[in-house]
Amino acid sequence: MSWMRTLLPLSLALSAYATNHSRADGNITWGPCETEIEAGATIPLQCGNITVPLDYTDTKSDATLDVQVLKVPTDKTPKKGSIIFNFGGPGLEARTTLAQAAELLQTLTGGHYDLIANDPRGTANTLTFSCYENDTIRLSSFDQARFEEFAGPADKMALGRLWASASLVTQACHEHAESKERGELIGTAFTARDIMQIVDAVEDDGLLRFWGLSYGTVLGSTLAVMFPDRIDRIVIDGVMNPHEYYNSYDVEVIADTDAAFAQFIKECINAPEKCTLATHNSTATSLEKSIYQLLDTLKYQPIAYEGTIIDYGSIITIIRTTLNTPASWPTLSAALDSLLSRNLTQFLAIQASMNSPYASANMNEAVYGIHCADKKPGKHTFNEVLPTVSTLSNQSALMGQVGNPLSMLATQWKLEAKERYTGDFRAKTKHPMLVIGNTYDPTTPLRSARNISESFEGSIVLEHGGYGHCTLQHGSVCTGKAIQNYFNDGTLPKAGTFCEAAYPPFANMSWNDLLPKLGSNKTAN
Structure with missing residues (x-):
């Protein structure tokens, strides 16, 4: 597989991100959460905001942004710090997911950490990215576009319409005043900096502990190369190829x-x-x-x-x-x-x-607004993107055509993130990362986990012998203990470790059934 990459020497790639930008307000005042978030929780939660710079590249500006944060406080001693989560996307909020999965995640991380999630830029109420004034205009626009999502390489008429449809959407996002302003400010690099602002606010040691799933692995990899000396623990789970995410089309997924x-x-x-x-x-x-x-x-x-x-x-x-x-x-x-x-x-x-x-994601502009703002595939015309249509189709008979709309949108996108990571993802983090891939993951293949592990010195790939997208979809006592050991004392599994799933996929069981074997006295929802 060829990657469209912008390669920089490691020293140059990292130097661009080592600058310590001024903080806006590192304080978080914790209090009750919104009713809709509390409704999905079974244990106490706390919510708050942190004020961060709106534009990290404009050091002369005092414009700020309030980022919404949720915390699941631990009741165990000794407290070992906090773990920050991102559950995927891009374009999906994180606080609600953490609230719903809090008991399970407390068990899997050992129970001695506060668990934290923030809604990333572009999502929920955090610099919400929308290309339309209201839902009526949005529905009208998408009805006119009529995305032919399942056009194959030979369907030239349908592909032509898909290209025109993508042009309508990208133009709408570029012309709408709010999305034109925000589209440059919602990229992954800025979200990574927001997370480090949270670290500064909640951690006495200034070190990051992080668990990213799906797109959260792109965010986690970006954090690891931007701030390698500040990584205490980092798990990337269900790896999305970050090289493709930033510099090419998403074929490997x-x-x-x-x-x-x-x-x-x-x-x-x-x-x-x-x-x-x-x-x-x-x-x-x-x-x-x-x-x-x-x-x-x-x-x-x-x-x-x-x-x-x-x-x-x-x-x-x-x-x-x-x-x-x-x-x-x-x-x-x-x-x-x-x-x-x-x-x-x-x-x-x-x-x-x-x-x-x-x-619903197809009607959420943040899903492609963040992705396309980050991506520079190096293609600009309809004819240039056609080989990718063929490559996608050859990669998967079942889902090869599903990636066509994003490829067409990314090729024509007009709003570029003000900061993008442009290096080769080679770094030595303060503590080696744990990389997890499912044996049968339909969305992020195990090979992506192995590939990115080669870039991060000392990292170990754990093969989770389960089904579905990321480890949380299929339980394994072996995987659960490996994650606990990593967060508890930094112990990585041996290279080549394979963890069997605890039950077959049609068994009507879940991680909840395994909690007693992982040291929990609770039953998660």
Whole structure:
């Protein structure tokens, strides 16, 4: 795989980020959280704001930004500091997720740390990035754009429309006064600096302890190379290739998608009493072939039923949403079973019951506003991006076309982050990092974890032998203890360590069932 990279000597790459910018206000006053955040929590939470510089590159400006922060305080002694979390995106808030997963994360980190999450720039109420005055205008714009998300390399007419649609959106973001101003201020490097402001406010030793998942691994890698001497503990979990994120198109993310889907089918065949899809074929190979034939049929022969159209995109969206989460595999099984059985009423009921995060993300400009502001793929025209369309399609038969809209948007994006990391991600952190990759992760392949580990001296890759996107989707006592040991005393697992999952994916179990084996007297939600 070729990376479109801007390479700098390590010394030059790091020197650009070593400057200590002036702090605006390092104090955080903790108090009650908003009702909607408290509603998802089972243990005490605290919320507060920290005031940070709005533009870290403008040292003459006194403009500031209030960043919202949530804390889950530990009740154990001795207290060992704080761990800051980012759960992915970009464009997704973090405080609500921490509130909901607080008990589990307290157990997995050993219980002696305060747990902290901030809503990154561009998300929630933190410099919210929006390209439209209101939802009515937004819906009208996206209806006009009509993204042809599933256009293949040979679909030149659909790809041309996709390019024009991306042009409409990028132009809207560039012309809207608020997004034009904010689009330069929501990049990952600024978010990394905001996190270090939080560290300065809450840690006496000035050192960072961090756990980043999915896009949070890009943020974590950026923190590690910008502030290597301030890294005490850092876990990156479900690694997204940061080289591609900043300098190319996101091709590697789907490298294992088809293999993960094949494993879903095998696990289904192994659990016919819990996977209704297993009744259609006696072998995983024949069942997989039937599903791909179904997808090919729907691509060119959509079904009109009950006033709606069931097409290729209908089922791909469900697969994309549920494959990441083994707990949702029964839903995926039921959806595929209903189509193979021609029970279209059941399929529409399943579709209606699902609140797809990807569907909502498509209406959230921060998802691509942050990503595209960070990215410089070096391409600018329709013809230049076409080879990437082919590369994506070849990478994954199942999800290769899903990356086309972002590729088209990034190629035409007009709002560049004021600060981007442009180095090669080679660094020696104060304490080596723990890098975790799932064996069957449909969104961030294990190879990305191995690749980035080569860049960070002393880092160790732990292979989590589970399914879904990142470790939190599939429990393992071995992985849980490895994370505990790392945060408790800095101990890294031996190179080549493989941790088996504690249960099969259709077992109707979760990390919650493992908490007693990890030293918790509580049961997480």
